[in-house]
Amino acid sequence: MVTEEKKGELLEKLKNAVISYDEDAAKEAAQEVLAVGMNANDAIFNGLVSGMVEVGKMFEAQEYFVPELLMCADALYAGLDILKPHVQQMDLGVRGSVVIGTVEGDVHDIGKNIVKMMFDVAGFQVYDLGRDVPLDKFLEEQIRTDSDLVCLSAMMTTTMTGMKKVIDDLRKKNPNIKIMIGGAPVSQDVADKYGADGYAKDATNALKDAINMVGSLKKMKDEAEAQKAK
């Protein structure tokens, strides 16, 4: 049985490995988590993810910029790859599956990848279509996978308008689908006009939104369990 002290130490190690973008330290700490028989879910959420939340804050405060963010993400994945096979299947109370991609004409995928990472850590089944994705492909993939969340990214004004068509098509087929859009030119105004449920204007916001979204799914799960217990 792992002591609370050891647990706290390992969580701190994981968190710091992400913050100081140290892939080796993240791997080491993750191995240790497994060796001492600590819960992998706990290590991911309270270690790696809390590190990333801290990174998000530093990004917002302009202590970190995109290069640092990418390196932190690498460290997170280094730990996650080791821990993931040991994660107990999470019952989120909703189907955790998401289609994600950058719209046609746009070859930027960094923001998209950051959001994808958050879904990865949350244990979502992620269908990543990549970048420069033909608009019809989003609907096709949503139908094929029966996902209930679709995330669209566009980094340029010149490609943002393509998202409207995708949203219209998705809504026509499936009025209840949740759609999140993101990218530098996106605003609340654009999200409203296009009929999206959520938006993230940059990587920090994407990170926050993804965390919030995962958080609200957890809440839904807790509520579902509370219902069951009654």
Next chain:
Amino acid sequence: MTQQAMTSKQRVMKLFAGEAVDKVPCFSGMGNVTTAGLKSLGHKFAAIHLDAKMMAEAAATSNKLLGIECGVVPFDLCVEAEAMGCEINVYAHSEDLLYPTIKKKLIHGEAEMEIELPADVTARGRVPLLVEAIGLLKKELGDAAPVGSYVLGPFTLAGQIMELNDLLKLSFKKPEKIAKLLDRMTDVIIQVAKVYEKAGVDYLTVREMGATSDVLSPRVFKSLILPYLQKIFAQLSVPSVLHICGKTNDIVPFMATSGATAISVDQKNDVAATRAKLGPQALVFGNYDPYNVLVAGTPELVRTTVHKCLDDGVSAIWPGCDIWPTVPPENVTAMLDEVANYRR
């Protein structure tokens, strides 16, 4: 004071020369082709990137039809990368407005950073087509309006030929390797800019949006990017503009030392603060939102936005990025009218 109104060309060139102008010019150094212009010509968007005549005609309509005080070619951001050997996608199948993109990068990771680049970039890809288009556009616009073109900045160009992920991480981990690559990009950019100058452009914009403070720290901008921008601007003989979008307030003092005749910022910049930092003489172009204001906004929003830009102290009314083609002509009219009637 001359009694006769200046032509757009006189106005813009005088502005660059630091001379008095009769009113603030309303122009751009980035793409500003419009669907209204394309419709008048019967050209398809996907076709105008590949034909010098269509390109020049389409660029000219922004001035002739809508009154924007310039003509600018090209419309996409792939010319230099294509000349270095990247294949581009013009989305010929699509009826939508899709700008050409790079299909395949040249560099896939650190190991490939030393790859050989063609020595004769100006003879490759669409550079000769651009040279022809610039000549045709000059004929189209004559003395009425200036002809502009643009090249990418070294960091942004590096991002076209190499995976951005790698470029960004290496610029932090191994800046000396990236510096070497940027130096090679700088040579390519200077070569291309020189043939555009020879073809007769009146001004050139260097678009270095990859180095925005949304992505890179001001410290890295200053140490890694700025020296190469300075090298480029030192080689240009026509008036020049350095454009960076996104967050730029912390780097405008560096931008001002790049050697560019003017700097260009977008709607995220607090221009009143920039003006205070750089003083009354600096040429600061900007900074309206070309999509949310000029395309999606009402004429009233266009007017209040333009008014605020002028109050804040811009030297030219100039968009934060390429103008999205579906711009309603009445919004351009409102913009021009607001500038003409502006009284502080």
